[in-house]
């Protein structure tokens with residue numbers, strides 16, 4: 001029996017998996033800042049010099065961290081460049097010097113003042129996810145300089161070798177990439193959602209993470225033993241023996257189950273009654289190809305090309321884009337590779353792209369709209385894709401956020417012009433490269449029959465389709481309870497898009513998060529989805545369930561649930577079906593089962 005009581009706190013499950021370990025609280029940003037006035041011109045000059053030296057030291061620290069990042073995460077090193085850029089940004093650098101010179105304040109206070117101003121600017125962008133991650137970067141960069149000025153060491157995250165669970169108020173993406181996958185067992189942060197860059201980095205490194213845990217730093221002390229359940233968002237501080245035993249068993253169960261099913265992940269995605277679909281991977285960077293192949297990807301169903309454009313000081317040129325796409329195509333050949341054109345805007349912005357003052361960025365100039373607005377950027381990318389298509393003739397081109405025919409017509413016209421230009425210059429390209437549209441807004445579903453006549457395939461982006469059909473911001477934690485993939489309205493829209501696609505003889509994929517959720521396999525199969533594209537680590541579980549499903553049974557199931565009236569009714573039916581057909585999958589992963597079982601076992 002334990003003589004202390006455990007404490008369970010909840011946040012948002014941001015990266016799946018279970019971590020059990022000692023807490024390593026990071027007090028980033030909580031440094032006492034002295035406040036004094038400088039007397040005499042020499043004192044001002046000395047303080048300016050001290051500030052400039054601190055900036056230089058912070059820059060060389062960041063450079064050293066960049067060099068130490070393991071090669072497989074090199075792509076994320078660009079995030080550190082953002083911090084370096086912030087240090088030299090006039091709003092921080094020039095402003096701090098101005099405060100020192102004009103107001104004769106000490107350097108720490110000058111930095112605090114300019115940071116505050118920069119953060120106010122980002123805050124004025126409302127609830128924007130991009131602004132939140134930029135504030136995290138500004139905080140991280142500022143924190144580093146202030147610590148240097150205060151003579152304190154910044155905790156270099158890559159120096160934490162003790163195997164521990166990092167607990168922080170916030171962790172910028174630049175912080176997250178310094179974490180060592182081996183020694184960082186888990187991550188708990190006080191703020192942030194599951195769509196933040198930090199969550200994306202944590203997921204890609206396979207580190208369980210829970211974000212949005214209020215007062216985590218106050219409740220968790222150094223060396224506390226904590227359990228992090230990155231799927232349910234549960235964090236247990238100083239767990240009881242029973243809780244510890246329970247989660248340790250769960251960790252073993254998950255590991256054993258994954259090991260066992262991974263043995264079969266290279267078998268084709270074919271149902272028990274012979275219906276063949278395709279199981280493909282979503283990637284953000286070429287480094288993920290290894291994970292995609294290892295987990296049995298039958299192609300790349302979504303390459304989110306915008307990540308190559310983000311966290312850069314300037315627009316990448318055609319040559320570097322061409323090399324990226326060419327390498328991807330060659331490495332995956334003969335399997336297909338779906339390159340989605342730039343899906344920037346809303347929460348995904350870059351330094352080189354003009355920041356627009358939009359009241360509703362999710363409804364603003366994003367994605368295909370942004371590309372058709374900045375045509376030269378679009379053309380550069382398209383030219384690179386077309387040239388790369390000659391490598392292995394396996395590239396498919398996909399346009400995001402299509403809302404109507406005009407966007408398809410205009411994009412097609414641009415592609416045709418570029419093809420003509422390449423032909424004139426005798427530059428090879430794949431003349432038969434498939435041209436597809438993402439179905440992400442209700443208007444695209446409503447006119448899917450017409451769109452289907454103009455494209456070679458559909459790919460349903462359920463993340464956005466859910467956001468735009470139910471009318472909720474997908475990264476807003478306050479309306480997260482409404483984010484229901486099994487909402488009857490969402491299922492009906494998916495069905496309508498699939499039926500329209502098939503009527504016109506084109507295949508229909510799903511590349512939103514729904515495709516990577518094993519619980520939804522029977523529904524998506526029954527809706528007659530041809531291709532499932534997902535986070536590479538989800539592939540073995542989804543493929544396993546596809547192979548064990550009967551298409552006939554899934555179709556019967558969908559005929560029944562499509563007539564149901566509420567998401568809850570459908571969720572219950574899905575749970576029952578999965579529990580009955582795949583009890584071990586349900587037992588190992590279902591979050592409610594975990595929570596209920598824990599409550600029963602620990603009596604909490």
Ligand code: PEP
Pocket residue numbers: 302304343440460461462463464465511512513
């Ligand atoms: C989607 O919206 O479902 C999708 C796959 O695109 P993203 O998540 O990149 O917006």
Ligand code: MG
Pocket residue numbers: 400440461463464
């Ligand atoms: Mg989308």
